[in-house]
Amino acid sequence: MRTLFLSGKAFIxxxxxxxxxHQATIVDIARTLNLSKSTVSRALxxxxxxxxxxxxxxxxxxxxxxxxxxxxxxxxxxxxTQTVGIIVPExxxxxxxxxxxxxxNVLAEAGYNVVICHSNESYETExxxxxxxxxxxxxxxxxxxxxxxxxxxxxxxxERKGIPVVFFNRIVEELGGSKVAVDDYxxxxxxxxxxxxxxxxxxxxxxxxxxxxxxRNRLNGYLDALRRYDIPVDPALIISYDLTLDKxxxxxxxxxxxxxxxxxxxxxxxxTAIEALKVIKSRGLRIPQDVAVVGFSxxxxxxxxxxxxxxxxxxxxxxxxxxxxxxxKQLAADDERPEAETxxxxxxxxxxxxxx
Amino acid sequence: MRTLFLSGKAFIxxxxxxxxxHQATIVDIARTLNLSKSTVSRALxxxxxxxxxxxxxxxxxxxxxxxxxxxxxxxxxxxxTQTVGIIVPExxxxxxxxxxxxxxNVLAEAGYNVVICHSNESYETExxxxxxxxxxxxxxxxxxxxxxxxxxxxxxxxERKGIPVVFFNRIVEELGGSKVAVDDYxxxxxxxxxxxxxxxxxxxxxxxxxxxxxxRNRLNGYLDALRRYDIPVDPALIISYDLTLDKxxxxxxxxxxxxxxxxxxxxxxxxTAIEALKVIKSRGLRIPQDVAVVGFSxxxxxxxxxxxxxxxxxxxxxxxxxxxxxxxKQLAADDERPEAETxxxxxxxxxxxxxx
DNA sequence: CTGTTAGCGCTTTCAC
DNA sequence: GTGAAAGCGCTAACAG
Numbered sequence: 001m002r003t004l005f006l007s008g009k010a011f012i013x014x015x016x017x018x019x020x021x022h023q024a025t026i027v028d029i030a031r032t033l034n035l036s037k038s039t040v041s042r043a044l045x046x047x048x049x050x051x052x053x054x055x056x057x058x059x060x061x062x063x064x065x066x067x068x069x070x071x072x073x074x075x076x077x078x079x080x081t082q083t084v085g086i087i088v089p090e091x092x093x094x095x096x097x098x099x100x101x102x103x104x105n106v107l108a109e110a111g112y113n114v115v116i117c118h119s120n121e122s123y124e125t126e127x128x129x130x131x132x133x134x135x136x137x138x139x140x141x142x143x144x145x146x147x148x149x150x151x152x153x154x155x156x157x158x159e160r161k162g163i164p165v166v167f168f169n170r171i172v173e174e175l176g177g178s179k180v181a182v183d184d185y186x187x188x189x190x191x192x193x194x195x196x197x198x199x200x201x202x203x204x205x206x207x208x209x210x211x212x213x214x215x216r217n218r219l220n221g222y223l224d225a226l227r228r229y230d231i232p233v234d235p236a237l238i239i240s241y242d243l244t245l246d247k248x249x250x251x252x253x254x255x256x257x258x259x260x261x262x263x264x265x266x267x268x269x270x271x272t273a274i275e276a277l278k279v280i281k282s283r284g285l286r287i288p289q290d291v292a293v294v295g296f297s298x299x300x301x302x303x304x305x306x307x308x309x310x311x312x313x314x315x316x317x318x319x320x321x322x323x324x325x326x327x328x329k330q331l332a333a334d335d336e337r338p339e340a341e342t343x344x345x346x347x348x349x350x351x352x353x354x355x356x
Numbered sequence: 357m358r359t360l361f362l363s364g365k366a367f368i369x370x371x372x373x374x375x376x377x378h379q380a381t382i383v384d385i386a387r388t389l390n391l392s393k394s395t396v397s398r399a400l401x402x403x404x405x406x407x408x409x410x411x412x413x414x415x416x417x418x419x420x421x422x423x424x425x426x427x428x429x430x431x432x433x434x435x436x437t438q439t440v441g442i443i444v445p446e447x448x449x450x451x452x453x454x455x456x457x458x459x460x461n462v463l464a465e466a467g468y469n470v471v472i473c474h475s476n477e478s479y480e481t482e483x484x485x486x487x488x489x490x491x492x493x494x495x496x497x498x499x500x501x502x503x504x505x506x507x508x509x510x511x512x513x514x515e516r517k518g519i520p521v522v523f524f525n526r527i528v529e530e531l532g533g534s535k536v537a538v539d540d541y542x543x544x545x546x547x548x549x550x551x552x553x554x555x556x557x558x559x560x561x562x563x564x565x566x567x568x569x570x571x572r573n574r575l576n577g578y579l580d581a582l583r584r585y586d587i588p589v590d591p592a593l594i595i596s597y598d599l600t601l602d603k604x605x606x607x608x609x610x611x612x613x614x615x616x617x618x619x620x621x622x623x624x625x626x627x628t629a630i631e632a633l634k635v636i637k638s639r640g641l642r643i644p645q646d647v648a649v650v651g652f653s654x655x656x657x658x659x660x661x662x663x664x665x666x667x668x669x670x671x672x673x674x675x676x677x678x679x680x681x682x683x684x685k686q687l688a689a690d691d692e693r694p695e696a697e698t699x700x701x702x703x704x705x706x707x708x709x710x711x712x
Numbered sequence: 713c714t715g716t717t718a719g720c721g722c723t724t725t726c727a728c
Numbered sequence: 729g730t731g732a733a734a735g736c737g738c739t740a741a742c743a744g
Contacts, residue, residue, distance in 0.1 A: 023493075023517055025721055036731045041723060049729055066513055071491040072432045073721035076736045081428070083492075092454065097447045104474060113488055116472040118460060132469055135427040136439075137379075157422055161379055274660060304630060306662045381737055392715045397739060405713055429737035432720045 024065035032065075033057055044069065075137060084327065085133035087117045087126060087143040089170070093271060094299055095316060096144070099168065102320025103142055110328050112139070121243075123148040130154045134161075140327045144169040147209045147243060164330035164337060168323040170212050171342075178326035179342040180319050184214040187312035187347030188221025188266065189228075191294045194310070195264045196229045198355055200292055204237040204255050204262035206248060206272055215240070215268060218296065222266055237262055248272045252279040256291070264292040264355075270299035273309055277354065292355040307353025315345050380421035388421075389413055400425065431493060440683065441489035443473045443482060443499040445526070449627055450655055451672060452500070455524065458676025459498055466684050468495070477599075479504040486510045490517075496683045500525040503565045503599060520686035520693060524679040526568050527698075534682035535698040536675050540570040543668035543703030544577025544622065545584075547650045550666070551620045552585045554711055556648055560593040560611050560618035562604060562628055571596070571624060574652065578622055593618055604628045608635040612647070620648040620711075626655035629665055633710065648711040663709025671701050 026044065030037040035054070042050045043058035044067075050058075061067075075081040084107055088096040104114050115138065119126035126146050133141060134157065141158055143165060152172055158165045159176055168180040195203050205222045208215030219238070226233050236258060239251045248267075252275065255262055267273035273295030280291050287293060287307055295302060298313035322343050330337055382400065386393040391410070399406045399414035400423075406414075417423075431437040440463055444452040460470050471494065475482035482502050489497060490513065497514055499521060508528055514521045515532055524536040551559050561578045564571030575594070582589050592614065595607045604623075608631065611618055623629035629651030636647050643649060643663055651658060654669035678699050686693055 027721080037722080038724085038732080039730055041721095042730085045723080051729060054729080066516060068487070068490040068513075070432070070493060070721050072428050072437070072493055073736085074723075076426070076428045076432055076720090076738090077722055077724090079736075091447070092450060092457075094448060097453060101448075101474065101476075113471075113492070115469075118457065120457075131424065132427075134424040136469070137426060137428055157424075160422055278660075301657050301660060304634075304657060305660050379737095383737075393738080394716080394740085395714055397737095398714085401739080407713060410713085426737050429720085430739075432722090432737085433739055435720075 023070070024062075024067040025070070026067075028065060029058060029061050029067060033061055079137075080139055081113075081137045082111055083113045083115055083136070083138050084140045084142065084324075085115045085117060085129075085138040087119055087129050087133075087141070087145075089119050089121045089126075089144060089146045091118060093269075094301075095169075095297055098316040099144075099320035099323070102317030103324040104320075106321050106324035106328070112328075112331075119146050121146045121148065123151075127154045130157070134158070134163075139163065140331055141165045142323050142327060143167055145172065145212075147211055150211055162337070164327055166323045166327045166330070168319055170214060173213060176340055178323075178330065178340045180323045180326065180345070181214065181342070182314045182319070182345045183347050184217035185221040185224075187296065187314070187349070188218040189225045190221075190347075190349050191296070191310075191312050192222050192225035192266055193228070194349055194351065195266065195292055195294060195355060196225065196231065198288070198292065200264035201231060202234070202237065202260065202262045203231070203264040203266060205239070206251060206255075206265060206267045206276065207238060207240040208268040209242055210240055218268060243268070243272070245271060245275050248275040249279055252276045253283075256280070256283060256285070262291065264288075264294075266294045268296060270295035270297050270302050270309060270311055273311065273354075274299075274301060274305060277305065277307075277309065288353070288355045294355060298350055302350075302352070310352045310355040311350050313348045313350050318345060379426070380418075380423040381426070382423075384421060385414060385417050385423060389417055435493075436495055437469075437493050438467055439469045439471055439492070439494050440496045440498065440680075441471045441473060441485075441494040443475055443485050443489075443497070443501075445475050445477045445482075445500060445502045447474060450657075451525075451653060454672040455500075455676035455679070458673030459680040460676070462677050462680035462684070468684075468687075475502050477502045477504065479507075483510045486513070490514070490519075495519065496687055497521045498679050498683060499523055501528065501568075503567055506567055518693070520683055522679045522683045522686070524675055526570060529569060532696055534679075534686065534696045536679045536682065536701070537570065537698070538670045538675065538701045539703050540573035541577040541580075543652065543670070543705070544574040545581045546577075546703075546705050547652070547666075547668050548578050548581035548622055549584070550705055550707065551622065551648055551650060551711065552581065552587065554644070554648065556620035557587060558590070558593065558616065558618045559587075559620040559622060561595070562607060562611075562621060562623045562632070563594060563596040564624040565598055566596055574624060599624070599628070601627060601631050604631040605635055608632045609639075612636070612639060612641070618647065620644075620650075622650045624652060626651035626653050626658050626665060626667055629667065629710075630655075630657060630661060633661065633663075633665065644709070644711045650711060654706055658706075658708070666708045666711040667706050669704045669706050674701055 026037045026040040030040045040058050043055040091097050107114055117129040119129055123146055152175055165177040171179040171181050207219050241247050265276055273293050276293050285291055295309050295311040298311045302309035302311050382393045382396040386396045396414050399411040447453050463470055473485040475485055479502055508531055521533040527535040527537050563575050597603050621632055629649050632649050641647055651665050651667040654667045658665035658667050
């Protein structure tokens with residue numbers, strides 16, 4: 001039987017640990033076969049200048065030794081990790097997982113791995129995430145920032161280092177980099193228009209935090225729809241909140257307790273709208289006769305509950321695919337980065353029992 | 357103004373790319389400050405043997421240069437990446453994201469990064485995932501295998517290389533490595549017992565694929581509950597399926613079309629049960645009078661729909677935390693790996709309108 | 713307290 | 729067709 005040689009460190013460790021904790025390297029293969037590591041490397045990477053017989057022997061020995069190339073060493077050498085980072089603020093609702101899957105499909109096809117980071121809506125965590133991704137030398141970044149993020153310097157670092165960043169869903173206008181958004185303004189405008197057309201006049205808006213650009217756009221869509229139909233804007237009916245559902249519960253109750261309560265509610269997203277439905281039902285009010293409700297995103301749950309939730313659908317996995325595609329475009333350019341692009345995807349109103 | 361030196365490659369690249377695409381290294385800092393890279397390294401890592409003034413200068417220059425340590429180089433040197441891989445078969449339902457969050461919290465506290473891989477219920481993808489994680493030299497692995505996986509050799513490689521693997525949710529009994537499961541058998545037994553106690557006698561079971569260990573355990577719990585109450589087992593009422601919801605729809609309809617249709621259904625998981633509720637309602641049958649339904653996992657949606665879904669709750673993020681803790685235990689041991697452990701967590705029946 | 717040296721695993725010239 | 733040598737960025741002996 002042929003002896004299996006092991007590279008440097010392992011020889012020493014062998015005394016204590018046996019072979020178990022050593023990962024085979026090209027040097028191990030080279031020594032066992034009496035070749036140089038250059039030849040082994042060539043055989044493994046499919047370089048043409050290797051004799052067919054040699055290549056076979058190398059491949060066979062590699063399999064026998066469970067050889068697995070060390071991506072760390074290659075990345076260190078080539079200065080490219082073939083890895084893309086994705087930072088999302090949460091992933092318990094369907095939205096971000098679906099975006100991630102869309103992005104991953106496109107990136108995997110192009111040979112990129114994906115590292116997913118969960119900032120948990122915390123600015124601190126988000127900054128830590130960017131540091132970790134920088135340290136692990138990702139080639140690019142996809143990001144949807146937290147609701148707390150108001151300072152974007154941690155993303156500017158990527159820009160300075162020439163690492164492309166693509167913002168999606170929660171985008172940052174003042175930063176360079178490509179962006180993928182949906183037509184939040186138009187979606188909100190149509191949603192509120194729909195409520196008005198069904199006869200509603202006191203339409204409340206449970207808005208998202210001002211720090212998130214799509215919250216602002218949806219608010220503007222709401223405001224312009226009211227103006228379009230000459231309905232006075234009542235500031236008491238507009239509440240901006242931090243997206244934690246127990247707060248939504250409090251605010252919906254507050255709105256319903258007003259001397260002149262709303263006859264409809266446009267919520268920043270579906271979880272908020274669903275929470276509102278619960279509150280409204282628990283108070284014995286009829287939906288949509290007493291209070292109609294519209295959400296945003298078309299969460300799968302919206303079709304399951306009763307009444308079904310009218311909502312503004314967004315092409316969720318398309319957001320991920322587009323973001324990935326824009327990043328790949330940046331990554332493809334060897335020298336000069338191509339100009340950043342912004343993609344805005346369409347939204348679509350889905351009418352269900354909560355409004356008609 | 358002081359000149360900022362740049363290490364080797366950058367000098368050449370500078371002609372073409374300017375400085376933009378160069379990431380500062382300790383050599384850059386060392387040259388700029390007229391120090392050796394060892395001293396810079398020591399200052400940066402907080403080694404005691406550095407003059408306070410020197411440390412300050414280094415830290416300041418590092419910040420000025422946007423220095424970010426290269427984790428690749430460190431990992432190559434230390435043979436540890438401080439990174440743990442997690443492979444999950446899907447993450448559109450709440451379950452796996454929540455497990456991941458639980459695991460991530462524990463691992464982050466111990467200084468580990470997490471790379472999440474999505475096998476998409478595909479054996480091929482899962483094997484590719486393990487290869488990628490091996491190549492990127494993760495220190496450990498958390499995994500819940502796909503429904504297609506029947507050959508586990510790709511996990512045995514980790515074992516051979518001394519990289520600890522912890523299985524959760526879908527565990528593999530014949531493999532070494534720690535495991536985290538819930539009491540699927542007991543949960544199923546109690547769920548079916550509950551149905552029997554509410555007067556049901558023809559209880560169908562929409563089971564998961566035989567390849568998944570918890571499907572088998574839940575099936576056994578179902579069978580033993582029937583036996584315990586001397587209710588004959590009718591094979592026509594047991595259907596094992598592949599967890600794609602459109603199939604669930606077909607099978608539920610099939611069951612309801614039987615000459616002697618079931619008066620209750622125990623579903624392998626909540627999405628299946630919710631699909632069943634839809635079918636049953638659409639056929640004008642009353643829930644639970646005509647057909648009662650029980651699910652498994654307590655998906656948040658189960659509390660939102662009408663009627664609410666009776667279900668077997670599992671401590672989802674605890675599964676993640678426990679899996680991470682078991683992995684850390686393996687990782688902590690420098691030389692000999694401690695013996696693998698198996699943790700079984702309790703389940704709890706949550707009774708809602710779909711059964712009473 | 714600081715510098716010198718070696719080497720982690722790999723690819724890539726440059727020789728032969 | 730193959731080998732020798734250099735070097736990616738960093739840490740850790742070993743010297744002073």
